[in-house]
Amino acid sequence: MADRNRSRRRKKKSAKRLGVILLLELLLLITIAGSYYIVSKNKKNDDNPGKVVDNTKDNKDKTDKKDKDNKAEEKLTPEELEALKEQERLLQEIAEREDLIEQANKFKLSYDYDSAIDMIKTYKGKEGGYELYPALLSAINTLEAEKASLVLYGGSYTSVTQFNHIFFHSLVADNSKAFDGDYESKGYNMYMTTAYEFEKMMQSMYEDGYVLVSVHDLAKQIIDENGKTKFVAGEIYLPPGKKPFVLSQDDVNYYDYMDGDGFASRIVIGEDGKPTCEMILEDGSVVQGPYDIVPILDAFVEEHPDFSYKGAKGILALTGYEGSLGYRTDDPTSPTYEQDKETVKEVARVLKETGWEFASHSYNHRNMQEKSFEFIKNDTNRWLDEVGSLVGETDIFIFPYGVDIETTMGSYSGDKYKFLKEAGFNYFHGVDSKPWMHLKDDYVRMTRRPLDGQAMLEFPERLQDLFNLEEIIDPERPSKDW
Numbered sequence: 001m002a003d004r005n006r007s008r009r010r011k012k013k014s015a016k017r018l019g020v021i022l023l024l025e026l027l028l029l030i031t032i033a034g035s036y037y038i039v040s041k042n043k044k045n046d047d048n049p050g051k052v053v054d055n056t057k058d059n060k061d062k063t064d065k066k067d068k069d070n071k072a073e074e075k076l077t078p079e080e081l082e083a084l085k086e087q088e089r090l091l092q093e094i095a096e097r098e099d100l101i102e103q104a105n106k107f108k109l110s111y112d113y114d115s116a117i118d119m120i121k122t123y124k125g126k127e128g129g130y131e132l133y134p135a136l137l138s139a140i141n142t143l144e145a146e147k148a149s150l151v152l153y154g155g156s157y158t159s160v161t162q163f164n165h166i167f168f169h170s171l172v173a174d175n176s177k178a179f180d181g182d183y184e185s186k187g188y189n190m191y192m193t194t195a196y197e198f199e200k201m202m203q204s205m206y207e208d209g210y211v212l213v214s215v216h217d218l219a220k221q222i223i224d225e226n227g228k229t230k231f232v233a234g235e236i237y238l239p240p241g242k243k244p245f246v247l248s249q250d251d252v253n254y255y256d257y258m259d260g261d262g263f264a265s266r267i268v269i270g271e272d273g274k275p276t277c278e279m280i281l282e283d284g285s286v287v288q289g290p291y292d293i294v295p296i297l298d299a300f301v302e303e304h305p306d307f308s309y310k311g312a313k314g315i316l317a318l319t320g321y322e323g324s325l326g327y328r329t330d331d332p333t334s335p336t337y338e339q340d341k342e343t344v345k346e347v348a349r350v351l352k353e354t355g356w357e358f359a360s361h362s363y364n365h366r367n368m369q370e371k372s373f374e375f376i377k378n379d380t381n382r383w384l385d386e387v388g389s390l391v392g393e394t395d396i397f398i399f400p401y402g403v404d405i406e407t408t409m410g411s412y413s414g415d416k417y418k419f420l421k422e423a424g425f426n427y428f429h430g431v432d433s434k435p436w437m438h439l440k441d442d443y444v445r446m447t448r449r450p451l452d453g454q455a456m457l458e459f460p461e462r463l464q465d466l467f468n469l470e471e472i473i474d475p476e477r478p479s480k481d482w
C-alpha cells in the first residue's frame with residue numbers, strides 16, 4: 001500500500017512537471033501566434049484601400065483575390081517576409097518536438113525508458129541536436145528521473161530464478177460445448193482453462209503487480225571477457241512492487257479432436273490488422289472474436305500497457321503433426337496447402353511484431369525422456385522443416401507433457417541435449433508445481449506452473465500465492481470428475 005501511495009505521489013510530481021513544461025510551450029506558442037496575427041492583419045489592412053469589387057464572375061473574383069494576396073505579400077519588406085517564414089518554421093518545429101515527446105512517452109508505458117530517451121536524442125533541429133531544446137532536455141530529465149526510481153525485478157525477487165512461468169492450453173470459449181459430458185469433457189475439465197477464468201486470472205495478476213516479460217529479457221546471452229558466449233540473468237528494472245513473470249501457451253494447433261467442442265479453430269488476422277480467432281459454430285458458419293489467449297491478452301495489454309515489459313506477451317508452443325495455428329500445413333495433399341503456408345507465415349509475422357514468441361513443442365508430442373535419440377533427432381528436424389520454416393527461427397523448446405529430456409538436477413549432458421543445442425535451442429521448459437530455474441552458461445532451463453482445471457480443483461493449495469480461487473473458478477466448470 002505504501003508503495004502504491006509513493007508511486008502515486010511520484011506520478012503527481014511528474015504530472016506537475018509536465019504541466020509546467022506544457023505551460024511554457026503554450027506561452028511561446030501564444031507569443032509567436034500573436035506576432036503572426038499582427039503581421040497578417042497589417043497585410044490585410046494594406047490590402048483594403050485598393051479593393052476592387054467585381055460580382056460578375058466568381059472565377060475572376062477568385063483570381064483577383066489571389067493576385068491581391070500576392071500583391072499583399074509583395075508589399076511586405078523582405079525582412080518582414082523573412083520573419084514570417086521563420087515564425088512558421090519555428091511553430092512547425094515546436095509541433096514536431098511535442099509530437100516526438102508524445103511518441104517517446106509511449107515507450108515508458110511498458111517501462112522501456114531507454115528507448116524513450118534514445119528516441120528523443122535522435123532529434124535534429126535546424127539549430128542542432130536535442131541538447132539545444134529546453135522542451136526535449138526537460139522531457140529527458142523527467143524520463144531519467146523516473147527511470148532512476150525503478151528497482152531490479154521490482155524489488156519483488158532477488159534473482160530471475162524466482163520468477164513465475166505460468167502456462168495454459170487452448171482456452172474453452174464455449175463452456176456448454178466443452179463440458180457437455182461427452183468423451184472429451186473430463187480431459188477439458190482437467191487440462192483446460194476457460195476464457196472466463198483466464199480473464200479473471202490476468203485481472204488479478206495485474207492488480208497484484210505482475211508484469212509479463214520475455215524469457216529473452218529474463219536471461220541474455222552475452223560474450224564474456226574471454227570471448228565465450230554465456231547466459232546471464234537479465235536486468236529487468238520495474239517500479240517497486242512489480243513482479244515479472246513469463247506466460248506460455250501449449251499446443252496452439254487447434255487439433256481435430258477439439259472440433260465442435262467450443263474452442264477456437266484457428267488464429268487469423270482481423271480486418272483491423274490485429275490477430276484474432278475464428279470459431280466454427282454448429283451451423284457451420286464461422287465467427288471471429290476473442291476465443292483464445294492471443295486476442296484476449298492483446299486487448300488486455302492494450303488497455304493496460306503497464307502489464308507488459310517492453311511489449312512482451314507470451315510464448316506460443318506448436319507441435320507439427322496437425323499443422324500449426326489451426327492450419328493443416330502438415331498435409332501436402334490439402335487443396336489449401338500452399339495458401340495455408342503463406343497465411344501461417346503472415347499470421348506468425350504479425351504475432352511476433354506484437355510481442356508473441358514461438359517455441360517448438362516437438363513435432364509428434366511424445367515423451368522425450370522415453371523416446372530414443374534417433375526419434376528426437378528426426379522429430380526435431382521435421383518440426384524445423386515443417387513448422388520452424390513458417391514461424392521463423394526460435395531457440396525455445398517446450399517439452400511435451402512437461403517431461404524434460406533429462407532428470408538431472410545438475411547440468412544437461414546427454415546426446416539429446418547436445419543435439420537440441422546444436423539445432424539452435426537455448427531455453428528449455430518443463431512443468432513443475434513450484435517454479436525453479438537453472439541458468440547455465442550454455443542454456444536456460446525453467447519449469448512452468450499449470451493454471452488448468454487440475455491445478456484449480458485438485459491442488460488449489462499450489463495456487464494460493466497467485467489467486468483467490470473462489471474469484472477465479474468459472475461457475476460453469478464441472479466439479480472434479482477424475
Ligand SMILES: [Zn+2]
Nearest residue numbers: 250251400401
Ligand atoms: Zn502439449
